Ligand code: SF4
């Protein structure tokens with residue numbers, strides 16, 4: 585399928601949804617709202633920021649109280665957004681979010697009213713450079729990532745189109761596209777079973793609390809929290825009460841960040857995760873031990889955004905390699 589037909593698809597989608605897609609701006613690839621579909625980047629490179637804001641906003645009101653009256657939002661009116669051009673790694677992260685927020689009506693409203701369009705142009709250089717977990721070719725992973733529509737771009741710039749849901753098929757047909765392959769989602773775990781590196785890392789990271797690696801990187805980590813903000817799989821949140829006008833109090837959900845000073849603080853001031861060393865261990869343990877134990881998939885998709893944003897160059901691959909080496 586030629587690019588002009590994909591453009592027609594994007595125009596059709598833009599009539600029904602606000603489109604958010606990777607856009608090249610100077611040297612940065614940024615996910616943002618798109619008014620002109622010509623600006624969409626189809627390289628499938630990993631953008632500097634993530635799509636997670638579309639499904640888990642950095643702050644959202646859950647409900648409010650006015651005197652003794654509870655005011656709840658009408659979730660059926662949540663406006664659908666199209667996450668357009670999600671690369672395979674970000675779709676894996678979305679798959680983890682779908683598991684974590686499986687009973688969360690606020691998240692589900694955004695997923696159900698929105699549209700997810702994936703993109704791949706083979707195995708982008710960004711994926712090849714860094715590998716934490718297995719990186720199968722696109723055709724092997726499509727059954728194991730969530731999407732409504734997936735666009736696979738070949739070297740000649742032509743596209744093969746896949747549908748991953750009834751919603752995706754409806755949109756494709758509405759856009760006049762009848763030639764596509766249907767993919768049935770078979771869960772996040774591939775047929776050969778859970779990722780072997782994940783299984784190996786789980787006990788190593790869990791038992792590493794006293795490992796000198798944490799002392800080493802705690803000496804340089806500034807606890808800025810950029811790694812967590814940039815990470816597509818970091819999903820922790822806090823709940824805040826915010827007083828507004830007219831005796832209204834809002835209950836808000838805001839992104840949590842285990843590197844921030846207030847993290848894990850309880851009444852009386854005690855913090856259960858306090859030092860930088862504890863925070864680093866906690867962050868890695870969540871991704872490589874607790875999330876795999878709970879959801880059977882890694883809490884990391886190897887996108888390397890955490891390394892790219894880290895002001896002191898802490899490299900997650902090197903940290904994991906050091907932890908593994910000390911256990912060999
Ligand atoms: S590589 Fe870093 S930013 Fe990317 S998913 Fe893993 S922990 Fe998050």
Ligand code: SF4
Pocket residue numbers: 804805806807808809810811812843890893894895896897898
């Ligand atoms: S981005 Fe780097 S310096 Fe900042 S909290 Fe994360 S590891 Fe520490």
